[in-house]
Amino acid sequence: MSDFEQAASGALPGIVVTGASGRMGQMLTRLILDSREARLVGALERTGHGWIGRDLGEAMGGQPCGVIVSDDAVSMIARAQAVIDFTAPAATVAFAELTAQARAVHVIGTTGLDAGDLARLAAAARHAPIIRAGNMSLGVNLLVGLTRKVAAALGEEWDIEVVEAHHRMKVDAPSGTALMLGEAAAEGRGAALADLRTPAREGITGARQPGSIGFSAIRGGDVVGEHDVIFAGQGERIVLRHLATDRAIFARGALRAALWGQDKGPGEYDMADVLGIG
Ligand SMILES: NC(=O)C1=CN([C@@H]2O[C@H](COP(=O)(O)OP(=O)(O)OC[C@H]3O[C@@H](n4cnc5c(N)ncnc54)[C@H](OP(=O)(O)O)[C@@H]3O)[C@@H](O)[C@H]2O)C=CC1
Numbered sequence: 199m200s201d202f203e204q205a206a207s208g209a210l211p212g213i214v215v216t217g218a219s220g221r222m223g224q225m226l227t228r229l230i231l232d233s234r235e236a237r238l239v240g241a242l243e244r245t246g247h248g249w250i251g252r253d254l255g256e257a258m259g260g261q262p263c264g265v266i267v268s269d270d271a272v273s274m275i276a277r278a279q280a281v282i283d284f285t286a287p288a289a290t291v292a293f294a295e296l297t298a299q300a301r302a303v304h305v306i307g308t309t310g311l312d313a314g315d316l317a318r319l320a321a322a323a324r325h326a327p328i329i330r331a332g333n334m335s336l337g338v339n340l341l342v343g344l345t346r347k348v349a350a351a352l353g354e355e356w357d358i359e360v361v362e363a364h365h366r367m368k369v370d371a372p373s374g375t376a377l378m379l380g381e382a383a384a385e386g387r388g389a390a391l392a393d394l395r396t397p398a399r400e401g402i403t404g405a406r407q408p409g410s411i412g413f414s415a416i417r418g419g420d421v422v423g424e425h426d427v428i429f430a431g432q433g434e435r436i437v438l439r440h441l442a443t444d445r446a447i448f449a450r451g452a453l454r455a456a457l458w459g460q461d462k463g464p465g466e467y468d469m470a471d472v473l474g475i476g
């Protein structure tokens with residue numbers, strides 16, 4: 199039975215991975231190829247990419263796996279029960295429309311999406327489930343809940359700062375995770391992050407705005423992802439910290455989301471829904 203026939207037969211959910219040559223793309227395709235719960239039925243890259251037409255396993259420096267890297271998103275996604283997408287905002291929005299047309303689950307890890315992108319995802323989610331999170335790890339999603347609780351328990355005299363560090367190749371700031379944590383802190387204070395957010399500081403900034411939530415980003419080396427939520431009071435500080443040391447945590451979360459989404463209706467979901475910690 200071919201991958202397509204097996205996936206179509208309902209034996210195991212067939213998954214397409216976008217951005218297959220990327221840091222997360224490779225992590226995801228390896229995980230799915232080793233999985234007993236899902237089958238890799240497609241690996242997408244952009245037109246002109248050097249991996250197009252090559253066996254994915256060989257392109258990744260290993261044994262052939264029988265999945266040929268393609269730039270034909272329409273026909274690849276048509277055979278999928280789920281699409282896992284860690285790419286870039288413009289690509290993710292385009293993939294969302296194709297995935298919704300195929301009535302497949304779209305798991306989105308891409309960060310740096312703007313309000314216009316989010317509106318297009320909301321439109322796509324009217325037709326099929328979209329599960330999106332700036333961080334798919336169990337640890338960060340637990341930390342989000344803790345952040346909300348601590349922010350709710352402490353008064354405005356406790357200043358909140360979110361500090362994050364990532365590898366030198368990361369293109370967006372603040373990270374998606376930092377924004378999730380900032381949103382949780384704002385929710386704990388009964389406000390919207392947009393009303394409290396202070397971006398990275400430089401120059402003569404003046405004193406800190408009471409009640410604001412500050413963001414700082416460090417970029418360097420091969421840091422997988424580190425996030426601190428600092429609650430700074432008079433004479434004491436609370437620091438909630440998550441350290442990612444292996445991208446596998448994101449890939450495992452994304453695969454779990456794709457499987458969880460198989461019996462869900464259209465709509466927008468996040469990892470708190472998947473993990474049952476909403
Ligand atoms: N939610 C989470 O848990 C996590 C989210 N992320 C996010 O995932 C995204 C990807 O991260 P990472 O894997 O490190 O990045 P990489 O740059 O390593 O990989 C991105 C991949 O997407 C491809 N891509 C980019 N634009 C397009 C396009 N227009 N069409 C098709 N393919 C495209 C790239 O191809 P090309 O090389 O040709 O540009 C590349 O293969 C980022 O937004 C990151 O923040 C990362 C880790 C965890």
Ligand SMILES: O=C(O)C1=N[C@H](C(=O)O)C[C@H](O)C1
Binds near residue numbers: 442
């Ligand atoms: O780009 C990355 O690498 C990561 N991106 C996500 C983010 O923006 O928070 C998740 C993780 O921190 C790694």
